[in-house]
Amino acid sequence: MAEIITLREAVQRFVNDGDTVALEGFTHLIPTAASHELIRQGKKDLTLVRMTPDLVYDLLIGAGCAKKLIFSWGGNPGVGSLHRLRDAVEKGWPQPLEIEEHSHADLANAYVAGASGLPFAVLRAYAGSDLPKVNPVIKSVTCPFTGEVLAAVPSVRPDVTVIHAQRADRKGNVLIQGILGVQKEAALAAKRAIVTVEEIVDDLNAPMNACVLPTWALAAVCLVPGGAHPSYAHGYSERDNRFYQDWDPIARSRESFTAWIDEFIRGTADFSEYKAKLAAQEAK
Amino acid sequence: MAEIITLREAVQRFVNDGDTVALEGFTHLIPTAASHELIRQGKKDLTLVRMTPDLVYDLLIGAGCAKKLIFSWGGNPGVGSLHRLRDAVEKGWPQPLEIEEHSHADLANAYVAGASGLPFAVLRAYAGSDLPKVNPVIKSVTCPFTGEVLAAVPSVRPDVTVIHAQRADRKGNVLIQGILGVQKEAALAAKRAIVTVEEIVDDLNAPMNACVLPTWALAAVCLVPGGAHPSYAHGYSERDNRFYQDWDPIARSRESFTAWIDEFIRGTADFSEYKAKLAAQEAK
């Protein structure tokens, strides 16, 4: 059964230094609040897994929480580079970052395999691509029936997955609607899953075949309205496209980035205080 | 784009003698009407794939349409044996039936692999079981990362899959609700998919993450209300448990079976005439 607790408590209890952590959410429902809390608690040496590192990992990398990144597309969508990611890879600031690079199809299959309790995923991928030359964990397997050689990749099985969702009921059952990405698979592939939600309700009112994660498959459910910002929660908020653009100059230099997280993340007690501070700044 | 045509035309045009055919539906939404139409049209030498052969294949086997059966649980659920299946396997009546036997997990994975365009599926299965000794297509594959030996089974890729669903819209998009079984995977694994539906409507009104098969992935959509009987369509009908019991004495002897299909299937023009005849008999 999921415990319904604060995000602070969930991160304290379920995320350890050195863990492999997946914060998933494909453009929609990105668990930004969890990233902030990991920074506030100074978690270290994390191996971060995520198809699209996005701002949520640019933050963690720049804040010095990560030692390794497993990913498949590393940009600020529609804007440009992730400057903290690039600085870590190219200049080793604030510490060197090992990268392990895949394609989307590979990582999506690797999450499916992880959720399925399998050690590897099989997919038709990478023929003619240079990626296997620079990523030694991309191997191959031969079909015992046709002789076809297919890609074999290790499944993703995080210590902790954090996702954001629209609603939970009071038992901790979670409903996800709209663009689902790989979140269900990421949650089921993990040893411990934390879900931040917009709302806790008496009755989920889930359609019969909706994407529901039962409470007993989760470690914790945390009420964090708006916790995906600048991503969004379908039915609750809109994507803050402006913030993605504003992030570019903030993250561009070490100084402006550090000043920003010192003020907005390390300088706030939790995500609701962060939201208030951000709103106050934007009102200026 | 799916053509919206009669079931008779769909079976005439899309099912050939010698085809590998999957009529799927896991207790719910079994496409019985399609089985009747295959018998009426005297289709021959079919390789039948289905997790639970059920009455729908007992019919086809007894009528002499099948040369091979690929399955994972062959009984009349809650009642007993499938007598036509047993007679074909044990006595070769009306013709010998080759069987290829799997487990549910195997066939479910094999449909997933088929829908995924893969030649085989990998699963943790069969260790310690005698099934691989009698089914030579159950092979193994070794994980290139952990060395674990897993089962490898050929994907199911039928020439034709037929499923039954609740609704289609006028373009031929199909909505399935309730117990989904392996139908979506079976349809996507096939070269040609036929869907019989309870109703054709202006607007599917499908929830955002519902199980919808888009029209362009289907060959034909056919309006056949009640076409799953004695199985059911959630929201439209109830399972006819009595019919499952009544089937036992009908199928028990070759004579009573042949008399029954001569009267109720070969002696009717289509499924609606069949339903009328059955209702008239039950009213007696």
Added chain:
Amino acid sequence: MTYSTNEMMTVAAARRLGNGSVCFVGIGLPSKAANLARLTHAPEVVLIYESGPIGAKPSVLPLSIGDGELAETADTVVPTGEIFRYWLQGGRIDVGFLGAAQVDKYGNINTTVIGDYHKPKVRLPGAGGAPEIAGSAKKVLIILKQSHRTFVDKLAFITSVGHGEGGDHRKRLGLPGAGPVAIITDLCIMEPEAGTHEFVVTALHPGVTREQVIENTGWQIRFADQLAVTEAPTETELVALRDLEARTAAAHGQLGGEE
């Protein structure tokens, strides 16, 4: 209250399910026992049916694995492929509940054939979900009526493995789950002996003698040193079971199938 041996079996099986445990159930006796547990001491037991419902809470016993009420009362209904992939193989099932046509002293199960596979004396329905439930559920409970013909010394066919050839055979097969931890019959409860993993009788149901068990077992059955007597069904248990069966009969015009 008086009770039948079948009722004793169902009640004894139901008691093995802890509250909140996640249970993969088949139709028939397993479904009856699991629902009885849910209606008595284990209201939070989670029932998963291979057709797709997760967290089903039926008010009457389903006659088929895909009855509509399972879907209507479930927390969610997922595709069958997902049930086997994410939930069973994914290691999320606490208890797999299996019936059997035949079982041997190591809890191996036959549901395929009696006699030669290619020239069977009796052709049984086949594997269904059992081989992978037997392999991947964290533990397995087997429930079936005891007789000389069902508790056999040597299976004609191993459909689903229990403890294989005994000892550490199951571990050598690389199976993730612990395998069968109990066989619950209408006469007794058997549990695997430490080390050998041979099933021995650990509890007799009230009024059942050792001789009855020996007569109805096809192998040289042994009895634990500390042989218990099963607690008789309580009134609460019997009333809940009979109410469930009465509701089922009223709804379906027949009983929830025994298999």
Added chain:
Amino acid sequence: MTYSTNEMMTVAAARRLGNGSVCFVGIGLPSKAANLARLTHAPEVVLIYESGPIGAKPSVLPLSIGDGELAETADTVVPTGEIFRYWLQGGRIDVGFLGAAQVDKYGNINTTVIGDYHKPKVRLPGAGGAPEIAGSAKKVLIILKQSHRTFVDKLAFITSVGHGEGGDHRKRLGLPGAGPVAIITDLCIMEPEAGTHEFVVTALHPGVTREQVIENTGWQIRFADQLAVTEAPTETELVALRDLEARTAAAHGQLGGEE
């Protein structure tokens, strides 16, 4: 009507999509061209975004691959794993629409690094969905602005394969799709030459000279014997495109990204 070279590029790309074709689209130019096709000659084109929407019909251009309007207007929204497994790898995508940072004469694509992988001059975003779109879509269209730096003789890194080393190399790699069938730029259209599969210019956009193309291509570009001139954008096409961009600007306060 006058028009820009970017508008010519978008219109030329949109025209390649047949009505009813199933199209896997990325954000930016591919999404703009595919939606223009849907709003002009191909109302039944099916747009699939890797985030999960199948049959999306957005009224404005999405700024992200997961914009809410994609989900709201889609026939269904499935998990990302399913998009790659059942729909792309399953062989159900007619046209994969790719952008690129760099392309070579065989239509191979680099979106990973300029310079050495381990000591990059420029670190690009990486693969995303492209390697498997390039492999499994029945055919691929590449759309990007032409310049000496983007159309290069030798790629530092092949992220997604086109025709590999040319000739039958793609076939030897066992790839199911036909690979890139056209590169559409702001200057011209290139198509693979029969046999060699080297991309040659088959149509110049109106007013563009061979010299301009040669100048903006990093390899010794060749021209087809039958060199066509692209039909200029029609008023219908331009109006549809500009309306789409105006709606997008009004909705988002910014244009649908170029990449």
